[in-house]
Amino acid sequence: MIDLKKLAADPDAYRRSLAKRGAESVDVDGVLKAQQDVTQLTQEYEQLRVQSKELTRRAARDEALRAQARDLRDQQTELETRLRQAREELNAKASWLPNYLDDRVPAGDESDNTVIRAAVLPDTDRTYRPHDEIAQGLGILDTERAAKLSGSRFYVLKGDGVRLRMAMFQLYLDMVEGQGFELVSPPVLAKRFSFYASGYLPFAQSDNFGIADSELSLTGTSEQALLAMHADEVLPELPVKYLGDSMCFRTEAGSHGRDVRGMMRVHQFYKLEQFLYCAPDEVEALHLQMLDNEVAFIDALNVPSQTIICSSGDVAAPGFFKYDVEAWFPANQTFRELTSNTNLTDYQTRRAGIRTRIDGKMVHPYTISATGFCDRHIAALLENNQNDDGSVTVPEALRPYLGGREVLRPVG
RNA sequence: GGAGGCUUCGCCUAGUCCGGUCUAUGGCGCCGCACUGCUAAUGCGGUUUGGGUUAAUCGCCCAUCCGGGGUUCAAAUCCCCGAGCCUCCGCCA
Incomplete structure (x- = not known):
């Protein structure tokens, strides 16, 4: 696995390395997109968690809030599923990324x-x-x-x-x-x-x-x-x-x-x-x-x-x-x-x-x-x-x- | 193959029976500071990991108690499945 942060910071450097391998078909853009999706969903999920935790805390002493908390939990479960899918997609794509190549490696066969x-x-x-x-x-x-x-x-x-x-x-x-x-x-x-x-x-x-x-x-x-x-x-x-x-x-x-x-x-x-x-x-x-x-x-x-x-x-x-x-x-x-x-x-x-x-x-x-x-x-x-x-x-x-x-x- | 036990943030460990400031206890180790006329002793503080936020630091937020699933407003704690380790029995190079 390569460092995805390093990839995101300078995708072209990695693309040059791929070109040297003759592996231009590797889906770099797909990985970058998948990574962004994961980050965004993670942030949404965390915001929901903050609300959910707060509500749960109050629901411990207030039964009237429990229906509301249940509703929030269901939203959370749904978002969790989407996040998991996004992570799986990212892993599936990223596992196909070969390593960088050293500059000393000659291009060719x-x-x-x-x-x-x-x-x-x-x-x-x-x-x-x-x-x-x-x-x-x-x-x-x-x-x-x-x-x-x-x-x-x-x-x-x-x-x-x-x-x-x-x-x-x-x-x-x-x-x-x-x-x-x-x-x-x-x-x-x-x-x-x-x-x-x-x-x-x-x-x-x-x-x-x-x-x-x-x-x-x-x-x-x-x-x-x-x-x-x-x-x-x-x-x-x-x-x-x-x-x-x-x-x-x-x-x-x-x-x-x-x-x-x-x-x-x-x-x-x-x-x-x-x-x-x-x-x-x-x-x-x-x-x-x-x-x-x-x-x-x-x-x-x-x-x-x-x-x-x-x-x-x-x-x-x-x-x-x-x-x-x-x-x-x-x-x-x-x-x-x-x-x-x-x-x-x-x-x-x-x-x-x-x-x-x-x-x-x-x-x-x-x-x-x-x-x-x-x-x-x-x-x-x-x-x-x-x-x-x-x-x-x-x-x-x-x-x-x-x-x-x-x-x-x-x-x- | 059969029966039972165990798995908590580097290592050891409290907590699990009976769900709710567990925002996980303590010790060891490690780091920093203080003190003492020695690289000893002591005191104070810090110390899981991953991610997010940030120019970065600090801070804050989310997740994380072997893994996965379930019940629940709420799970280290209850239920199910799995993995690994250990003990005893059986079988066997």
Whole structure:
């Protein structure tokens, strides 16, 4: 939710932001009108309440006034109904307003993303095999059996694949030691409200798996839980930093035929998420700190990567400013998104009713949602650290967490 | 699945039986001031949140006692539905 007072004060500033998103169809005037209606009805209602309260006070000792008081109450009830309807209309409309965009966000689609840190690619003409072939060779990935079990866009991760995931988990914890993160493993089933609060609903209605005969859906990221679990709270101090540990579930609606092979775009994957609440004046520094964590981790996996500022078309509705880190996938000679790091300003905390006191004033804290690592990192690691015989050299940083092993060898 | 208890403005709490200055009590914490020759003690005052009014402050007004609905001139208080927490029993990884 954006700040409606700020919107009313300068609608054109918001319209410019919408234009950059290509979202001119959003009904700004309708929201402003609905807001005025609510304000006006509220004032009328309050005036009636004053009269009603006064009359009630006197009616306590004077039965003759009770008929009159009853009449006033009925008027009040009627006005209350209209006020409630006006509020509902305002909420329904306002929930469709995306966040403002930072001035630094380039207008356009994916092709307009701005590279702010270039990758250092290996100077070689050797050929690389795609990560899924390497993984199958190592016997750590089984997509055929996953298809029998669950269908397409799933994988069974086995043996050293699971160990790699656990090793990465431990390495990540050690690398961000001292930064004040609390490790949290939240539920992956959440109520509708949680998806609304985090800004996924109503925009991305079809992205999540619902549970039949239940209000619950599977979360696409622990971000949704780490936000909603603090709904309606006043946070005593900032920043609050979490590492969210969870499986993530996504329908991948609208991505038919893209990345159907391997581990890149699936219905279920593991992710360790960096999620934090902070004061507005510390958001820039923390945003960069999260980015540094991501890059340092990917570097530690010996995976070349570049950092980009995402263009307007690549920033989801609740986002204000987003960095992506893209890993080099040498088999296809292409960069693919590995991590995503968004400053969401107070958009989510407004929706969730999360506040904090800064200099004695109640304000909505800012949130940052940034990937720590996820299963895609395994794919990037395998593809970039493969050897010609199909084995994979374990990056040095990971070796202590894999019993000192230096190489993962193909089976049979 | 069964039975019972609980939910009050940061935390704890009075008030609910029997509706009416409840305009919600007190303590802790916090803030301000005063005092004391120390960042101790004490005293006085303030301290829910959201909205409205205002250029803004002060003030004033409206709402707010887990959520929703109902009864009533009037609801923290009575009735109904729901949520959450707790205890005991049952069942079960």
